[in-house]
Amino acid sequence: MVQIKMTTHLLGANELLANKNRRLFEEKGMLVINLMSSPGAGKTTILERTIEMLSGKIRIGVIEGDLYTDQDAVRIGNKGIDVIQINTEGACHLDAGMVGKAFEQLPNSELDLLFIENVGNLVCPAEFDLGEDYRAVVLSTVEGNDKPMKYPLIFHQARAVLLNKTDLLPYTDFDLDRFREDLVRINPSAEVFEVSGRTGEGIEDWLQWLLEEVKKKQLLR
């Protein structure tokens, strides 16, 4: 049973390890994004496209979280960048200790941008600080516009929300106005990007924001 790890004591330990990660990332002037979503919302596809389009511009690394497989890490590795796989062996989220150990294994830790792709889950990952700068949540249009109201914590904490699979909007009942209204209520300061990882539509704005945030982080070094 994995859940016995998650006691209040160990959550305290998670905070200590998250702060340790954060100090390390700050020393390196590296922007760190904790990417979260439901299973199948399109985190990995968005990462693939982001890596392709920023290739040669900045140095990117990825830590991949998955219960048991390394399928996503293989996809990311195919893009020619360093990736470390964490298998949680059934646990429904990453924790700061796992991320700290994975980071040590990255062949090159001198990066401008580190993505941590969390386990596909809209509940548990929201409870665990990994030492990231920002949390980004991907929601796919096909999941329905009611998700910010149904999973408020994860949307409330997000610095960026990517509404993915906009290419499928015509085939769904997704209410875009209602989604935007609900999101503003839960998190008025979130950056919202409407994208299609598959077609590339809207990805440019997301990349622009990432590059600006990478620059800001480096200036703070």
Added chain:
Amino acid sequence: MVQIKMTTHLLGANELLANKNRRLFEEKGMLVINLMSSPGAGKTTILERTIEMLSGKIRIGVIEGDLYTDQDAVRIGNKGIDVIQINTEGACHLDAGMVGKAFEQLPNSELDLLFIENVGNLVCPAEFDLGEDYRAVVLSTVEGNDKPMKYPLIFHQARAVLLNKTDLLPYTDFDLDRFREDLVRINPSAEVFEVSGRTGEGIEDWLQWLLEEVKKKQLLR
């Protein structure tokens, strides 16, 4: 923090309460289905359609699990059947104690079929027996065919797997052959239904199976 509830001790308590629920459901000769999926895979839409199409044939009740809202319970209630909402207040799954209490609140507990719609999550709900006869997992085509391999426990335990949103198949990269192969590897005895909750395609087979299982359960009474 919700996770502190989930210790091995309390998991033991969950088993006791699940067995208590199971005995009660058996006395009543009621088929109980624990319905699980990612957020937005279409559990509620499938329930709505199931209730509509079985209206007047059998007596159905629903227990709805959600973190905070009652949106799904309102949708189900609009179909004219009894529904009880459980709000887990952040917990990522239902447990047997919650279900037992909710069942007591059902205005009419003389049912042929009780659905328990779990919290949208492919990880945590798989760990908790609710006293159900069967678990049914809904996967939407838009989530990708890799999900059974990535979330094997929940697919392994399922008596029925509903591949939903088949109407969106032409717009996705979902590999149907690969999905079927993977699922057979993880769970060779699962009943698989390829459906569209939205258009109703394929729902008939699912209803047929439900009616047969309801009948079997009543014979065992």
